Amino acid sequence: MNTRDWPIRAKLTALVIGPVTGLLALWIFATTLTFGPALDLLSARTLLYDLGRPGEAVVTELQRERRLSVVQLAGDRALPELTEQRVRTDDAIVELRRKVGGGDLRDVADAQLDDRLDQLVSALDALPAGRAFIDDRKVDRAGAVGLYSGIVASAFQAFGAMAALPDAQLNREATALTALGRSRELLGQADALLAGAVTAGRYADGEHEQLVRTVENQRFLAEIAVADLPPAERTAYQRLTEGAGFLQLRALQDSLIRSPALPARFDMRAWDTGHAEVWQSLRDFELRGADALAERSVPMATRILVQLAAAGVLGLIAIVVCVLVALRVGRSLAQRLTGVRAAATEVAERRLPDVVARLRRGEEVDVAREAPELDLGGDEIGQVARAFNEVRRTAVRAAVDEVTLRRGFNEVILNLARRSQGLVHRQLALLDRLERRTEDPDELAGLFQVDHLATRLRRHAEDLVILAGAAPGRGWRRPVAAVDVMRGAISEVEAYDRVDVGEVAPAGVLGRAVGDVIHLLAELIENATAFSPPGTRVDVAGRSVPGGYTIEITDRGLGMSAPALAEANRKLAEPPEFDPAGSARLGLFVVARLAARHGVRVELRPSRPAGIVAAVLVPSELITDEPPVGADASAEPERRRLAKVTRLTTMPRPGRPTRPGRDRSENTVVPLQAARASTVEPPADGDGLPRRIRRRGVTARPRAAVADTPAHRTPEEARRAMSALQAGTARGRRDGSRAAGTDPATPATGPRDTGTPSTAAGPAGEPAPAAPDQTNRD
Known part of the structure; x- marks a missing residue:
C-alpha cells in the first residue's frame, strides 16, 4: 500500500x-x-x-x-x-x-x-x-x-x-x-x-x-x-x-x-x-x-x-481522552502544515505571478510586504516555515530581478529594432530613388530583389518590436482595399512566386489595422510557403462572413498532428508570454500578439487532402466598404511595391534559369484574376501597353506593342496582360506626376514606403524611429 x-x-x-x-x-x-x-x-x-x-x-x-x-x-x-x-x-x-x-x-x-x-x-x-x-x-x-x-x-x-x-x-x-x-x-x-x-x-x-x-x-x-x-x-x-x-x-x-x-x-x-x-x-x-x-x-x-x-x-x-488529544494534536499539525502549503501555493500561484505582472506594468514592488513572515512555532514545522520564509523572499527577489532583466532586455531589443527600422526605411527610400532612375531591366530586376529583401528585413525588425511589447508604428489614415492588404502581405514573403491570390470579395480594412493585418498575413503566408513542398502552391482568398471578413491561407504541406494543432490554436487564442527558448515559433507568437491587439481571430485547421488552412477573421469593427482606386494616396506605395513584385516575377530569378521553350512571363505566380473589376480594363483588341524589353549589350531593343491579339487568350497571355496593365498604370501615374512637378511616391504627409515611419537624425548620425502614435505616412 x-x-x-x-x-x-x-x-x-x-x-x-x-x-x-x-x-x-x-x-x-x-x-x-x-x-x-x-x-x-x-x-x-x-x-x-x-x-x-x-x-x-x-x-x-x-x-x-x-x-x-x-x-x-x-x-x-x-x-x-x-x-x-x-x-x-x-x-x-x-x-x-x-x-x-x-x-x-x-x-x-x-x-x-x-x-x-x-x-x-x-x-x-x-x-x-x-x-x-x-x-x-x-x-x-x-x-x-x-x-x-x-x-x-x-x-x-x-x-x-x-x-x-x-x-x-x-x-x-x-x-x-x-x-x-x-x-x-x-x-x-x-x-x-x-x-x-x-x-x-x-x-x-x-x-x-x-x-x-x-x-x-x-x-x-x-x-x-x-x-x-x-x-x-x-x-x-x-x-x-x-x-x-x-x-x-x-x-x-x-x-x-x-x-x-x-x-x-x-x-x-x-x-x-x-x-x-x-x-x-x-x-x-x-x-x-x-x-x-x-x-x-x-x-x-x-x-x-x-x-x-x-x-x-x-x-x-x-479512550476518549486519547482520541481528543490525538484529534487536537493532529488538527494542529494538519492546520500548521496546511498553512505552509497554502502559503507556498499562494506564492506560486498568486503572489509571484502578480508581482511579475505588476513589475511588467512598471509598478514598484515591496519585497517585505509581498513575502510576509510565517510564525508557526519553534518545532520542526516552525523551522520549515522559517526556511520557507527565506525561500519566498528569495523567490520574490528573483522574480523582481528576472522581470527587471527582461524589461532591460526588451528595451535593448526595442532600441535595436527601432534603429534597424530606421536603417531599413532609409534603405527602402534609397532603393526607390534608384529604381526610378534605372531603365535597364536587369538592373531594375536586381533593385526589385534588393527592395524585396529590405521589405522582409523591415518585417523582421517589426517582429523584434512586437516581441519587445511595443507597437510597430506602421499605419494608414484611411481604409485600404482587402486585395491590396493581401498583396502587401505577399510582397513581404520570400517565396512570393508560389502564392496565388484567389477569389477576393470586395471589402476595405480600416487604416489603423492595415499595417498589423499585413504583418499578420505575411507571417502566416511565410509559414505556409516554408512548411509545404517547394513545388506546391499557396492559395489566399477572402470572403465576407457574418461578424467580419475571413482571409484563408491554404497550403499543401504535410499538416500538423491533432495535439500540435490544438496547442497552436490555444496559443493563438491566448497569446503567451514571450519565451526566448521558443525561438522556433516566433512567427506564431507574433501572429498571436497582432491578433490580440485588434481582436482578430486566427484559427488553424486541417485541409483536404493535406495541408493546413489558416483562417483569419477580421472583426466587423475593422471592416468597411472597399475604397475606390486612388482614393487614398497613402495606399499607393503598397500598390507600387506590388507592381515591383509582379514585374519581378516576370523575369527569371537570379540563379534560376528559365526553362528552354518557356516564356519568361510563365514565372509569374501572383495571378491577378481576383483583382478588383474596377481597375483599368485592357482594350478589346489587346493590352496596348508598352512593355519593358530586356536589352542585350549596349543596344536596346525598341519597344514594341502587340499588333495582333488572338481572339482567345491563353492563361499565360492573360497573366502577362494584367502584369503589363499594372506596370503601365504605375508608370503612367508617375509620368503624370512628373509632368505636374510632383512625385506621387513621396506624398507630403510622410515618407515613401509602405508603413515607413517618419525618421529624424538620431544620435551618432543614425535615424531615430518615429513615435508609435504617429499616423502613417504612406
Missing part, C-alpha cells in the same frame, strides 16, 4: 486510529470477560429457582415412585399408593417442563446446560412407557430401579452443568451440594432395593451385591462432597451425621453389608424411620446450602459489576 500521496490529515488519522482501535478492542474484550461472569453470578438465582427447585422436586417424586414400583413388583398385587404417587410425579414433571420451556432459563443457560436439559426432557418422555412395563410386570425389580435411576441421573447431570459459576469458591460449593444430592440418590436406591427384597422375602440374583455397591458409593460421595464445603457448612454437616438417625441407619447398613442373605429378623421399621430422617435431613441441608449459595452470588455479582462499571468508565474516559 503506497501512502506517499496520502494527505497529511489521512496520515495522522492512520497513525492515531491504530493505537486507539487496539485500545478500544482491549477495553471491549476486558469488559466482556468481566461482564460475562457477573451475568453468570446474577443468573445463579434464575438457575436455582427455574431449574434447581423444580428439578429437585421431580427427583424427590421419582425416588418415591421408584420405591413403590419396586415394592409392587416384589408383591403380588397393585398398590394404590403407587397410583397416587404417579399423579404427584406428573405434576412435578409438568412444572419442570414449564420452567425448562420458558425463555428465562434458556437465556441464562449455556450450550452445555442446553444439551443437558434436552437430555432430561427426553428421559422424562420415556417414563410413561416404563410405567406400562412395570404395570404389565414385564420388567423385574432391578430393571425398575434402573429406569428411575436413569431419569434421576439425567436430572443430576443438568444440575452439574448448572454448577458452573465463575467464582472458584462458589463453584466448589455448588459442586459439593450436587455431590451430596447424588449421595442422597444412592441412599434412595439402596432403600428401594431393600424394600423390594423385604417384600419378596429374599434378594434377587445380584441384588445384594448391588446394594453393597450403592451403600459404599453413597458414603464415598458424601465424604468427597463434605471436603469441598466451607468450614461452617462442613461443621454443620458433621453435627448432622452425629445424630441418632444417621447412626442407626449406618448400623443397619453395616449389618446388611455383612450378611449376604437378608437377615431373618431385620428391623424394617427401624430402617424406614432412620432412612426417612436421614433422607429428609440431607435434603434440607442441600436446599439451605443452595439458597445460601444463590444469595451469596448476588452481592458478589453486584461487586463485580460495580468494578466492571468503574473499569469500563475509566477505560472509556482514557
Whole structure:
C-alpha cells in the first residue's frame, strides 16, 4: 500500500486510529470477560429457582415412585399408593417442563446446560412407557430401579452443568451440594432395593451385591462432597451425621453389608424411620446450602459489576481522552502544515505571478510586504516555515530581478529594432530613388530583389518590436482595399512566386489595422510557403462572413498532428508570454500578439487532402466598404511595391534559369484574376501597353506593342496582360506626376514606403524611429 500521496490529515488519522482501535478492542474484550461472569453470578438465582427447585422436586417424586414400583413388583398385587404417587410425579414433571420451556432459563443457560436439559426432557418422555412395563410386570425389580435411576441421573447431570459459576469458591460449593444430592440418590436406591427384597422375602440374583455397591458409593460421595464445603457448612454437616438417625441407619447398613442373605429378623421399621430422617435431613441441608449459595452470588455479582462499571468508565474516559488529544494534536499539525502549503501555493500561484505582472506594468514592488513572515512555532514545522520564509523572499527577489532583466532586455531589443527600422526605411527610400532612375531591366530586376529583401528585413525588425511589447508604428489614415492588404502581405514573403491570390470579395480594412493585418498575413503566408513542398502552391482568398471578413491561407504541406494543432490554436487564442527558448515559433507568437491587439481571430485547421488552412477573421469593427482606386494616396506605395513584385516575377530569378521553350512571363505566380473589376480594363483588341524589353549589350531593343491579339487568350497571355496593365498604370501615374512637378511616391504627409515611419537624425548620425502614435505616412 503506497501512502506517499496520502494527505497529511489521512496520515495522522492512520497513525492515531491504530493505537486507539487496539485500545478500544482491549477495553471491549476486558469488559466482556468481566461482564460475562457477573451475568453468570446474577443468573445463579434464575438457575436455582427455574431449574434447581423444580428439578429437585421431580427427583424427590421419582425416588418415591421408584420405591413403590419396586415394592409392587416384589408383591403380588397393585398398590394404590403407587397410583397416587404417579399423579404427584406428573405434576412435578409438568412444572419442570414449564420452567425448562420458558425463555428465562434458556437465556441464562449455556450450550452445555442446553444439551443437558434436552437430555432430561427426553428421559422424562420415556417414563410413561416404563410405567406400562412395570404395570404389565414385564420388567423385574432391578430393571425398575434402573429406569428411575436413569431419569434421576439425567436430572443430576443438568444440575452439574448448572454448577458452573465463575467464582472458584462458589463453584466448589455448588459442586459439593450436587455431590451430596447424588449421595442422597444412592441412599434412595439402596432403600428401594431393600424394600423390594423385604417384600419378596429374599434378594434377587445380584441384588445384594448391588446394594453393597450403592451403600459404599453413597458414603464415598458424601465424604468427597463434605471436603469441598466451607468450614461452617462442613461443621454443620458433621453435627448432622452425629445424630441418632444417621447412626442407626449406618448400623443397619453395616449389618446388611455383612450378611449376604437378608437377615431373618431385620428391623424394617427401624430402617424406614432412620432412612426417612436421614433422607429428609440431607435434603434440607442441600436446599439451605443452595439458597445460601444463590444469595451469596448476588452481592458478589453486584461487586463485580460495580468494578466492571468503574473499569469500563475509566477505560472509556482514557479512550476518549486519547482520541481528543490525538484529534487536537493532529488538527494542529494538519492546520500548521496546511498553512505552509497554502502559503507556498499562494506564492506560486498568486503572489509571484502578480508581482511579475505588476513589475511588467512598471509598478514598484515591496519585497517585505509581498513575502510576509510565517510564525508557526519553534518545532520542526516552525523551522520549515522559517526556511520557507527565506525561500519566498528569495523567490520574490528573483522574480523582481528576472522581470527587471527582461524589461532591460526588451528595451535593448526595442532600441535595436527601432534603429534597424530606421536603417531599413532609409534603405527602402534609397532603393526607390534608384529604381526610378534605372531603365535597364536587369538592373531594375536586381533593385526589385534588393527592395524585396529590405521589405522582409523591415518585417523582421517589426517582429523584434512586437516581441519587445511595443507597437510597430506602421499605419494608414484611411481604409485600404482587402486585395491590396493581401498583396502587401505577399510582397513581404520570400517565396512570393508560389502564392496565388484567389477569389477576393470586395471589402476595405480600416487604416489603423492595415499595417498589423499585413504583418499578420505575411507571417502566416511565410509559414505556409516554408512548411509545404517547394513545388506546391499557396492559395489566399477572402470572403465576407457574418461578424467580419475571413482571409484563408491554404497550403499543401504535410499538416500538423491533432495535439500540435490544438496547442497552436490555444496559443493563438491566448497569446503567451514571450519565451526566448521558443525561438522556433516566433512567427506564431507574433501572429498571436497582432491578433490580440485588434481582436482578430486566427484559427488553424486541417485541409483536404493535406495541408493546413489558416483562417483569419477580421472583426466587423475593422471592416468597411472597399475604397475606390486612388482614393487614398497613402495606399499607393503598397500598390507600387506590388507592381515591383509582379514585374519581378516576370523575369527569371537570379540563379534560376528559365526553362528552354518557356516564356519568361510563365514565372509569374501572383495571378491577378481576383483583382478588383474596377481597375483599368485592357482594350478589346489587346493590352496596348508598352512593355519593358530586356536589352542585350549596349543596344536596346525598341519597344514594341502587340499588333495582333488572338481572339482567345491563353492563361499565360492573360497573366502577362494584367502584369503589363499594372506596370503601365504605375508608370503612367508617375509620368503624370512628373509632368505636374510632383512625385506621387513621396506624398507630403510622410515618407515613401509602405508603413515607413517618419525618421529624424538620431544620435551618432543614425535615424531615430518615429513615435508609435504617429499616423502613417504612406
